[in-house]
Amino acid sequence: MYQKHGVANADFLRVCGRDCDGTFLPAGSVLVAVQLTDNNPVKKVALDYVKKYEAAHGQGSVSTLGAHAWDSGPLLSNTVPAALKKARPGTPEFRKALRDSLEDTRSVTAAYGVFNMSAQDHLGFDQRSRVMVEIVDGNWQLVKLGSRRAVSCCPAVRASDPPLPTRQGWNRPESRSEWPLD
Numbered sequence: 001m002y003q004k005h006g007v008a009n010a011d012f013l014r015v016c017g018r019d020c021d022g023t024f025l026p027a028g029s030v031l032v033a034v035q036l037t038d039n040n041p042v043k044k045v046a047l048d049y050v051k052k053y054e055a056a057h058g059q060g061s062v063s064t065l066g067a068h069a070w071d072s073g074p075l076l077s078n079t080v081p082a083a084l085k086k087a088r089p090g091t092p093e094f095r096k097a098l099r100d101s102l103e104d105t106r107s108v109t110a111a112y113g114v115f116n117m118s119a120q121d122h123l124g125f126d127q128r129s130r131v132m133v134e135i136v137d138g139n140w141q142l143v144k145l146g147s148r149r150a151v152s153c154c155p156a157v158r159a160s161d162p163p164l165p166t167r168q169g170w171n172r173p174e175s176r177s178e179w180p181l182d
Helices: 010-020 029-035 043-057 064-070 072-084 092-103 148-153
Strands: 024-027 131-136 139-142
Touching: 010 131, 024 029, 029 043, 029 064, 029 131, 029 139, 043 064, 064 072, 072 092
Parallel strands: none
Antiparallel strands: 024 131, 131 139
16 A cells, blocks of 8 residues: 555554554655664754654654754755845845745755755755655654565665656746745
């Protein structure tokens, strides 16, 4: 059985537990951060997020959705200083500078993945931002690439694979000059 990433939360496991063993889902690597290899660029930041989240909300409560919000911190820390050099906060010029700085983001490691954004890609994630997870004994288990389970559930995904597709055409103005700045 396959699920989508929206089930990647403690309540889903609480409700279905071992009845969902053998279920696969793509998820952000933060869900299985402790199981990532030590050379995974996301592991350290993801573990920091998990530690702080669970200190506030209890052991085993980690939220992949919360990681998305958490990741705004590293993104803003990277982009706001550059925007401040170009314009004063609260002005249309500052909002444009902030957008331009976000679009120039390269190699910012966060809890959910490594951001590399552009004017065409506001998601900014490559293959390092997702993993395949299986529910085993009522818990999340990272499916290791090259394992028998990985071959049976999904094609191999490598960091060298092309970036994820962008969301072009989703109610987005074609011209950057049409994008709202406020």
